[in-house]
Amino acid sequence: xxxxxxxxxxxxxxxxxxxxxxxxxxxxxxxxxxxxxxxxxxxxxxxxxxxxxxxxxxxxxxxxxxxxxxxxxxxxxxxxxxxxxxxxxxxxxxxxxxxxxxxxxxxxxxxxxxxxxxxxxxxxxxxxxxxxxxxxxxxxxxxxxxxxxxxxxxxxxxxxxxxxxxxxxxxxxxxxxxxxxxxxxxxxxxxxxxxxxxxxxxxxxxxxxxxxxx
Amino acid sequence: xxxxxxxxxxxxxxxxxxxxxxxxxxxxxxxxxxxxxxxxxxxxxxxxxxxxxxxxxxxxxxxxxxxxxxxxxxxxxxxxxxxxxxxxxxxxxxxxxxxxxxxxxxxxxxxxxxxxxxxxxxxxxxxxxxxxxxxxxxxxxxxxxxxxxxxxxxxxxxxxxxxxxxxxxxxxxxxxxxxxxxxxxxxxxxxxxxxxxxxxxxxxxxxxxxxxxxxxxxxxxxxxxxxxxxxxxxxxxxxxxxxxxxxxxxxxxxxxxxxx
Amino acid sequence: xxxxxxxxxxxxxxxxxxxxxxxxxxxxxxxxxxxxxxxxxxxxxxxxxxxxxxxxxxxxxxxxxxxxxxxxxxxxxxxxxxxxxxxxxxxxxxxxxxxxxxxxxxxxxxxxxxxxxxxxxxxxxxxxxxxxxxxxxxxxxxxxxxxxxxxxxxxxxxxxxxxxxxxxxxxxxxxxxxxxxxxxxxxxxxxxxxxxxxxxxxxxxxxxxxxxxxxxxxxxxxxxxxxxxxxxxxxxxxxxxxxxxxxxxxxxxxxxxxxxxxxxxxxxxxxxxxxxxxxxxxxxxxxxxxxxxxxxxxxxxxxxxxxxxxxxxxxxxxxxxxxxxxxxxxxxxxxxxxxxxxxxxxxxxxxxxxxxxxxxxxxxxxxxxxxxxxxxxxxxxxxxxxxxxx
Numbered sequence: 070x071x072x073x074x075x076x077x078x079x080x081x082x083x084x085x086x087x088x089x090x091x092x093x094x095x096x097x098x099x100x101x102x103x104x105x106x107x108x109x110x111x112x113x114x115x116x117x118x119x120x121x122x123x124x125x126x127x128x129x130x131x132x133x134x135x136x137x138x139x140x141x142x143x144x145x146x147x148x149x150x151x152x153x154x155x156x157x158x159x160x161x162x163x164x165x166x167x168x169x170x171x172x173x174x175x176x177x178x179x180x181x182x183x184x185x186x187x188x189x190x191x192x193x194x195x196x197x198x199x200x201x202x203x204x205x206x207x208x209x210x211x212x213x214x215x216x217x218x219x220x221x222x223x224x225x226x227x228x229x230x231x232x233x234x235x236x237x238x239x240x241x242x243x244x245x246x247x248x249x250x251x252x253x254x255x256x257x258x259x260x261x262x263x264x265x266x267x268x269x270x271x272x273x274x275x276x277x278x279x280x281x282x283x
Numbered sequence: 284x285x286x287x288x289x290x291x292x293x294x295x296x297x298x299x300x301x302x303x304x305x306x307x308x309x310x311x312x313x314x315x316x317x318x319x320x321x322x323x324x325x326x327x328x329x330x331x332x333x334x335x336x337x338x339x340x341x342x343x344x345x346x347x348x349x350x351x352x353x354x355x356x357x358x359x360x361x362x363x364x365x366x367x368x369x370x371x372x373x374x375x376x377x378x379x380x381x382x383x384x385x386x387x388x389x390x391x392x393x394x395x396x397x398x399x400x401x402x403x404x405x406x407x408x409x410x411x412x413x414x415x416x417x418x419x420x421x422x423x424x425x426x427x428x429x430x431x432x433x434x435x436x437x438x439x440x441x442x443x444x445x446x447x448x449x450x451x452x453x454x455x456x457x458x459x460x461x462x463x464x465x466x467x468x469x470x471x472x473x474x475x476x477x478x479x480x481x482x483x484x485x486x487x488x489x490x491x492x493x494x495x496x497x498x499x500x501x502x503x504x505x506x507x508x509x510x511x512x513x514x515x516x517x518x519x520x521x522x523x524x525x526x527x528x529x530x531x532x533x534x535x536x537x538x539x540x541x542x543x
Numbered sequence: 544x545x546x547x548x549x550x551x552x553x554x555x556x557x558x559x560x561x562x563x564x565x566x567x568x569x570x571x572x573x574x575x576x577x578x579x580x581x582x583x584x585x586x587x588x589x590x591x592x593x594x595x596x597x598x599x600x601x602x603x604x605x606x607x608x609x610x611x612x613x614x615x616x617x618x619x620x621x622x623x624x625x626x627x628x629x630x631x632x633x634x635x636x637x638x639x640x641x642x643x644x645x646x647x648x649x650x651x652x653x654x655x656x657x658x659x660x661x662x663x664x665x666x667x668x669x670x671x672x673x674x675x676x677x678x679x680x681x682x683x684x685x686x687x688x689x690x691x692x693x694x695x696x697x698x699x700x701x702x703x704x705x706x707x708x709x710x711x712x713x714x715x716x717x718x719x720x721x722x723x724x725x726x727x728x729x730x731x732x733x734x735x736x737x738x739x740x741x742x743x744x745x746x747x748x749x750x751x752x753x754x755x756x757x758x759x760x761x762x763x764x765x766x767x768x769x770x771x772x773x774x775x776x777x778x779x780x781x782x783x784x785x786x787x788x789x790x791x792x793x794x795x796x797x798x799x800x801x802x803x804x805x806x807x808x809x810x811x812x813x814x815x816x817x818x819x820x821x822x823x824x825x826x827x828x829x830x831x832x833x834x835x836x837x838x839x840x841x842x843x844x845x846x847x848x849x850x851x852x853x854x855x856x857x858x859x860x861x862x863x864x865x866x867x868x869x870x871x872x873x874x875x876x877x878x879x880x881x882x883x884x885x886x887x888x889x890x891x892x893x894x895x896x897x898x899x900x901x902x903x904x905x906x907x908x909x910x911x912x913x914x915x916x917x918x919x920x921x922x923x924x925x926x927x928x929x930x931x932x933x
């Protein structure tokens with residue numbers, strides 16, 4: 070069986086797994102963005118808190134995916150929840166790091182000017198600092214997305230969603246005709262998903278960044 | 284494609300913070316790992332293990348798993364260095380200005396490949412040995428950070444320094460070895476550290492293709508419905524990865540030339 | 544004429560895809576032991592010319608001679624070890640100590656450690672840095688001016704007969720630059736290297752140069768002569784424009800106090816031991832408003848006016864407590880420009896001139912300087928160079 074004949078026969082499955090993949094990544098990135106930005110906003114003014122947060126997030130990032138899945142099998146069991154939780158943990162590092170960087174790199178003179186005009190601390194954050202940090206935050210989001218598209222493949226091991234299922238199924242069918250096409254299609258499709266999402270986020274950055282910040 | 288990097292967090296905080304961060308890591312990280320492992324040991328001791336658990340969770344198995352994982356990671360990192368550093372040097376030479384962006388783009392896509400797919404592919408198509416396939420797959424996977432580290436490291440060397448060196452009559456090779464490379468070391472090392480952590484972490488996937496490592500404890504524990512074995516394997520894998528990052532950080536500090 | 548240290552023969556550099564040559568067949572001879580300045584507007588090709596001399600840029604055509612030897616095609620690395628090289632960015636190796644930096648070329652030339660170390664210390668002394676304090680420091684632990692001194696020391700390490708300097712003091716603040724320039728001139732007095740020095744600053748060129756080549760686009764030599772000759776006889780409108788306004792003030796930088804007539808009898812002087820009575824008599828006789836009190840080494844101490852003497856105890860008082868301290872004091876070797884500035888700062892418009900030991904040598908007033916300017920104008924081909932209303 071060749072890759073093309075496999076696709077002809079089972080394109081609907083591939084399409085469905087691709088959609089699942091996108092949904093899982095989307096939920097994980099969304100969740101990580103909310104948590105990550107909130108954490109970053111909470112600590113960015115305090116050097117010590119920033120240090121602690123970064124050490125923790127970095128360490129979480131270092132742990133192998135399989136170890137997380139192992140732990141979550143014990144705690145939560147198999148399924149989407151485990152897979153998406155792990156993806157969100159990995160997405161946290163780029164998002165937290167870039168948000169902190171972006172917020173800390175805002176020119177202090179601008180913040181002082183905002184304060185001088187009578188903006189409250191909340192106003193400064195939402196109307197000055199976060200908008201100025203936006204391009205950096207967005208690029209963190211982009212790194213996170215591309216990163217977990219790849220990691221999501223392992224999620225199939227815990228019966229998670231997505232194209233990983235093809236890869237594992239191919240490995241399981243080692244020796245049969247469909248092994249190679251499945252692994253190849255699963256892998257290539259994931260790379261394509263990553264490239265497409267990367268491109269889309271780049272475009273988003275292009276159009277949503279105010280011209281003055283580009 | 285924007286690449287991941289574990290390394291920039293130190294650039295975010297100031298110099299004083301960096302020292303603090305370093306100190307916190309130096310003592311805190313191994314301490315935390317040791318405590319977690321001790322807790323797991325005591326917990327396992329307190330449990331009444333059944334036959335299967337007793338077969339999976341043995342010191343011999345844990346030692347072998349750790350050994351396999353470290354061995355795979357070291358070979359993969361070594362292979363990566365052998366390929367990526369010379370390639371990075373070559374691509375920063377003036378004659379390679381045209382092809383450098385192409386190679387970088389290919390390397391970027393290379394890292395976008397899911398590790399698991401890459402691994403299985405190498406295993407099925409190239410070598411039917413779990414650990415060798417993992418070494419090869421990981422090396423491909425880890426080339427990008429080292430390549431990038433080498434290139435960025437060399438590119439950020441002050442042009443004035445290179446010009447002065449040339450002007451004093453150093454040959455091109457001499458400038459590379461005695462000036463450019465030492466000055467590129469800090470950034471190069473960050474890339475190497477990323478590669479090391481990446482390979483130690485992803486080496487557990489070798490378990491899927493019979494390459495051992497802590498992944499095998501997780502997988503056989505899962506297959507036989509023994510969560511305790513899964514937990515031990517997970518903790519082992521996580522500890523190794525965290526310690527690899529820790530060692531990498533220390534090596535980085537030690538090898539950074541004074542005066543920078 | 545004896546063989547020049549460096550001779551450029553129709554040296555040309557063309558870049559593919561560019562109209563015209565970056566350096567267009569320049570001919571230039573640099574005599575041994577002189578500082579030759581290449582000066583010109585940005586983009587004129589002066590740096591390209593300099594970098595062709597040590598072949599960091601390979602010439603398209605033409606030849607380079609070093610002490611009569613054609614070095615256009617010799618091994619460039621070997622050639623560069625025979626020439627010191629200082630650039631604006633300095634380019635110290637940040638991962639090496641100051642001593643290691645300076646030892647770069649000696650090490651390449653295979654000197655033994657003892658000789659190298661001795662040389663490093665000698666050079667650090669020469670550029671005014673205490674070896675015991677600085678040799679083991681890293682570049683980042685030093686100030687910009689100190690780094691630039693190390694850069695010069697490094698270039699001189701193997702005692703090359705030739706030094707190439709590309710805007711060496713360009714990145715420093717004006718005060719540091721002035722100090723570095725003076726130090727360098729002092730060092731050059733002892734070492735007498737042949738120096739090719741690139742700058743875009745005409746004032747620096749006039750100050751540092753034994754000879755100046757003013758370059759136009761394509762490194763065409765608009766004029767090549769001594770600073771004095773260029774200032775008094777600009778060869779073309781381009782040169783005049785490049786010299787800019789205040790050309791006469793620039794010339795005042797070239798004339799020294801010892802070149803003009805220093806008045807010795809203009810103002811009355813009196814020794815420290817004298818009485819108030821003697822002083823009053825002296826002052827009356829001269830018909831001036833003040834007299835100058837000299838100390839035991841005949842150094843000018845104070846200006847004393849008639850009113851000060853009236854107030855003092857006639858005949859008994861110590862004169863050294865009277866009047867005001869002498870402020871405008873210039874050496875015989877100071878430039879007229881320096882003297883003029885001292886004069887303008889001083890209340891009675893007079894500069895006191897001292898000799899090398901600091902002893903009183905005479906006075907200099909505004910009239911003398913104006914007379915000097917008149918003579919310069921008379922020497923110019925067209926006498927109508929505007930006199931700045933000084």
